[in-house]
Amino acid sequence: AQSVTQLDSHVSVSEGTPVLLRCNYSSSYSPSLFWYVQHPNKGLQLLLKYTSAATLVKGINGFEAEFKKSETSFHLTKPSAHMSDAAEYFCVVSDMDSNYQLIWGAGTKLIIKP
Amino acid sequence: GAGVSQSPSNKVTEKGKDVELRCDPISGHTALYWYRQRLGQGLEFLIYFQGNSAPDKSGLPSDRFSAERTGESVSTLTIQRTQQEDSAVYLCASSLVTSGRASYNEQFFGPGTRLTVL
Numbered sequence: 001a002q003s004v005t006q007l008d009s010h011v012s013v014s015e016g017t018p019v020l021l022r023c024n025y026s027s028s029y030s031p032s033l034f035w036y037v038q039h040p041n042k043g044l045q046l047l048l049k050y051t052s053a054a055t056l057v058k059g060i061n062g063f064e065a066e067f068k069k070s071e072t073s074f075h076l077t078k079p080s081a082h083m084s085d086a087a088e089y090f091c092v093v094s095d096m097d098s099n100y101q102l103i104w105g106a107g108t109k110l111i112i113k114p
Numbered sequence: 115g116a117g118v119s120q121s122p123s124n125k126v127t128e129k130g131k132d133v134e135l136r137c138d139p140i141s142g143h144t145a146l147y148w149y150r151q152r153l154g155q156g157l158e159f160l161i162y163f164q165g166n167s168a169p170d171k172s173g174l175p176s177d178r179f180s181a182e183r184t185g186e187s188v189s190t191l192t193i194q195r196t197q198q199e200d201s202a203v204y205l206c207a208s209s210l211v212t213s214g215r216a217s218y219n220e221q222f223f224g225p226g227t228r229l230t231v232l
Binding site: 004009041042043044045046049090101102104105106107 | 117118154155156157158159162170173205207220221223224225226
């Protein structure tokens with residue numbers, strides 16, 4: 001069965017320093033993987049997605065994620081944090097055969113210190 | 115163009131009352147999803163509509179929950195005899211579904227309806 005584990009409920013970084021949000025998944029098949037961002041009082045927005053193409057995926061706002069099958073990980077990174085990055089981030093997995101159902105992680109709240 | 119809209123944005127109700135939540139998807143999107151998000155948690159899939167196919171109701175937590183969709187437009191999620199554990203944000207999303215693999219198609223989310231059951 002599919003599952004997603006976001007290893008940190010909260011991550012706090014200083015503005016201008018790198019961001020790392022960790023995500024591990026389990027899947028019986030080759031998964032599709034997504035990162036969504038939810039800013040306060042705003043809707044969810046897709047950051048990036050991996051669908052069996054390049055293992056390093058670039059998304060919006062300077063974020064990227066690397067699919068590592070051997071480690072069953074899909075960690076989200078950004079070289080330099082900006083205050084506007086403060087939000088909740090969700091890692092999502094979907095099996096090739098699950099079609100439409102997205103399985104969501106519990107979320108990681110990213111806090112940016114000035 | 116307009117995104118996914120939901121109404122009401124907030125709903126406070128008393129235990130035992132029925133509530134109806136509305137979702138207007140992006141025009142032309144054939145797929146529509148309902149999710150529930152409890153405080154501090156990820157999204158929980160409730161139901162999925164795709165064109166004229168029978169909806170997938172496998173995520174509905176009890177028979178108090180039901181949803182309808184008129185063609186490829188508006189959807190309503192109804193919760194009967196609300197309970198305090200129904201308190202959550204209810205999110206609606208739509209996607210184009212231009213391929214057979216709907217999971218590849220980006221889901222666009224509405225702002226949600228925050229339901230509070232007293």
